[in-house]
Ligand SMILES: CCCCCCCCCCCCC[C@H](O)CC(=O)SCCNC(=O)CCNC(=O)[C@H](O)C(C)(C)COP(=O)(O)OP(=O)(O)OC[C@H]1O[C@@H](n2cnc3c(N)ncnc32)[C@H](O)[C@@H]1OP(=O)(O)O
């Protein structure tokens with residue numbers, strides 16, 4: 741799908757990987773709607789609309805989708821980057837992990853992603869096809885390598901990202917007949933404010949665990965893959981690791 745003048749909804753676009761996607765898609769001529777719980781001072785850029793919303797809230801996200809369609813036009817791409825990655829051992833020094841802590845991670849990362857994509861897909865399915873294939877839209881979710889090799893303290897996070905990875909194909913099967921492609925990126929370890937939450941002593945082993953290049957990923961490298969997924973009409977139903985070949989150890 742050619743991205744010029746298309747409307748792209750990016751959750752978590754106020755920071756990190758989502759923010760890099762905002763920059764990339766604006767630079768390549770898209771109209772971008774940022775859905776985030778933290779909104780920076782709205783830019784003067786007419787190509788970007790910032791909308792404050794919590795991805796876990798059904799009604800507010802539905803209202804925001806309506807606003808985006810009214811303000812920017814037909815939603816053709818939805819990129820789910822909003823997420824949290826708190827750590828907590830199943831049983832830590834303070835005893836069993838509080839269930840609400842586990843629930844919150846699932847709520848934001850898994851349920852929040854589904855909440856947004858289901859409403860974006862509903863908008864896409866009502867649109868005219870863009871080409872002879874019948875393409876109507878593209879959805880990209882964000883999992884993590886933790887979905888496959890979660891570390892100590894990542895039970896909740898890994899479960900949430902495992903769910904994001906696992907739902908990719910069934911949602912692609914649901915939406916394929918109506919021309920919407922669904923893929924998921926599973927990033928390795930990327931230089932973002934989220935990673936800054938991890939003690940430096942824990943980051944070094946992760947950097948060393950990357951096969952090549954031995955460094956953290958750059959947010960623009962994530963955006964470049966997201967852009968390729970949108971551009972390549974034959975990519976569908978896939979979870980794509982973007983990780984320099986890292987296979988994480990227990991810690
Ligand atoms: C409440 C703690 C705040 C932690 C913030 C976490 C931010 C996470 C940011 C990640 C964002 C990127 C996510 C992305 O998808 C990619 C990845 O998944 S990269 C992998 C990210 N890894 C983690 O998030 C690991 C999470 N786990 C931990 O941080 C810890 O295990 C813990 C849950 C905080 C528990 O640690 P402790 O309470 O210290 O208990 P332990 O028994 O495990 O510690 C014993 C001993 O080992 C040392 N240690 C603990 N964790 C690590 C580690 N990850 N690397 C190296 N060493 C570790 C710990 O210091 C103890 O040493 P001691 O004090 O006994 O000398």
Ligand SMILES: NC(=O)c1ccc[n+]([C@@H]2O[C@H](COP(=O)([O-])OP(=O)(O)OC[C@H]3O[C@@H](n4cnc5c(N)ncnc54)[C@H](O)[C@@H]3O)[C@@H](O)[C@H]2O)c1
Pocket residue numbers: 751752753754755756757758759775776777778793794795796821822823824825848849852882883884885926927928929930931932933934935
């Ligand atoms: N940074 C990494 O190494 C890495 C690796 C693998 C996967 N990921 C995933 O990539 C995504 C982006 O991570 P990042 O590193 O850019 O993090 P980040 O913390 O820089 O950005 C996350 C954004 O999501 C927003 N957000 C969080 N909860 C929200 C909610 N309930 N509603 C709306 N917005 C919400 C935050 O406000 C923030 O702007 C996350 O899903 C994360 O789990 C990150």
